[in-house]
Amino acid sequence: MAILSIAQNEDRARRHACRTLSEGGLIALPTETVYGLAADATDGRAVARIFEVKGRPRFNPLICHMSDIAMARRYVEFNAMAERLAEAFWPGPLTLVLPLKPGAAVHPLTSAGLDTLAVRVPTGFARSLIARFDKPLAAPSANTSGRISSTTAQHVAADLGDRVSLILDGGPAAIGLESTIVKPTDRGVDLLRPGGLAAAEIEAVCGVRLARPQEAAPAIEAPGMLRSHYAPGAAxxxxxxxxxxxxxxxxxxxxxxxxxxxxxxxxxxxxxxxxxxxxxxxxxxxxxxxxxxxxxxxxxxxxxxxxxxxxxxxxxxxxxxxx
The missing domain is CATH 3.40.50.11030 (Threonylcarbamoyl-AMP synthase, C-terminal domain)
Known part of the structure; x- marks a missing residue:
């Protein structure tokens, strides 16, 4: 396991990360929300390794991180509402669950076999890395599945250790909560997971109240919907x-x-x-x-x-x- 400081040499960190990803390795990278455990979303073996390292159930989909709206359009279909939300909040802590395009190159493990894909454009270093890599990154939080999410490189190292090829240290995450996940539909906009963007801010842009899922949702449509999650060791x-x-x-x-x-x-x-x-x-x-x-x-x-x-x-x- 290598830990590289982004502040000390950002370009070196970016080049090392791209090389690791292109070889099918996993990296832990900082985003404005939490640290993510990232792999090339088009590489099935690399994506499978995310599930293995985290101990994550394979029915639980991953978020695909993009460099911009143009990259996202290669993989998912945007309706008018999705366009409005992306224009308002990307880059930033908002994830949109949108229909997959036929033949989209992301591996089916990333979407857990669903016909939708959760997509987000992060800010800062993560965004510039994805632009240089020119492929989306599948990146759930960098922690053992179901446990407390990591907001520093030190958290990642203590939890996942040598199971990660490279940890990029960008300091503490600014927001500290995972992204808010919404799904635009013909009926309106569903809030699948509250997160680092307040619901009221989204409602102000989309002009409708976000629909909250029922307590016993019949299907897992997005990350963070499992009933037990983010759990410490103690009760x-x-x-x-x-x-x-x-x-x-x-x-x-x-x-x-x-x-x-x-x-x-x-x-x-x-x-x-x-x-x-x-x-x-x-x-x-x-x-x-x-x-x-x-x-x-x-x-x-x-x-x-x-x-x-x-x-x-x-x-x-x-x-x-x-x-």
């Missing part, structure tokens, strides 16, 4: 009002939990009550809490507005019963 309890000895407490805006004085650690996602800051800190805070907890992790209530919807989505899945 996690949400909307907590009390804490017990040995608990690791995660709070928000200075909220006090009864019994927190006996907790193993108390961590505040944002002492000032800033949901953007809380989102950026969420996964790193969960990892720190998991290391400190000798009992369970308890989380104070988080407002369910703006990015709070995505934060609560991650916490609910982290707290869900595990198979």
């Amino acid at each position: 996690l309890r949400i909307n907590a009002q009390t804490a017990a000895a040995g608990d690791a407490v995660i709070t928000f805006a200075g909220a006090a939990l009864s019994g927190a004085e006996n907790a193993s650690i108390v961590l505040d996602l944002s002492p000032s009550g800033d949901l953007n800051e809380a989102a950026a800190n969420l996964f790193d805070t969960m990892k720190r809490a998991d290391e400190a907890a000798t009992n369970e992790i308890v989380v104070a209530p988080i407002p369910n507005e703006g990015l709070g919807e995505a934060i609560n989505d991650r916490l609910q899945r982290a707290a869900a019963p595990r198979s």
Whole structure:
């Protein structure tokens, strides 16, 4: 496993990454959302290696990362609503689930055999790398499947280690939550996963309220829809009002939990009550809490507005019963 700092030599990091990808290897790369575990989306063996390294179920589709709308149009069909959303939010933390074009070169494992593909254009280094590679990258979060997502290169190294050929260190992820995933349909726009772009911002552009999926969705249409996901090793309890000895407490805006004085650690996602800051800190805070907890992790209530919807989505899945 090699770790390269992008800040020290960006062009060298890009060249090394392209060489690794062209040889069928996996790289961990920073995006504005979280770190991704990336492979050439047109190479079936490389994509299969993503599932193997993560321990990810093969019915769970991957996001295909593109350099721009023009590249995305090679692989998926855009309707008018999809065009409007892409123009407004790409590059950025929005993933669109769109119909695959006949004969699209992405490997079927990437889409889990569905007739749709989840596509996104990231910002910064990841985007420039894809433009140079000139192929889409299949890239779920760079962590063991079902566990807490990685927001630093150090998180990736601690979790996946030598199972990744190359880790590119771009510093902490700016947003800290995975992308928001929506699916434009004839009926409107479905919100498949809340994420780093608030639903209200999307609704302001598309002019309709996003339809939320039913609690028991019959099919997995996009990443992040499994009931149990983003889970720490310790049990996690949400909307907590009390804490017990040995608990690791995660709070928000200075909220006090009864019994927190006996907790193993108390961590505040944002002492000032800033949901953007809380989102950026969420996964790193969960990892720190998991290391400190000798009992369970308890989380104070988080407002369910703006990015709070995505934060609560991650916490609910982290707290869900595990198979």
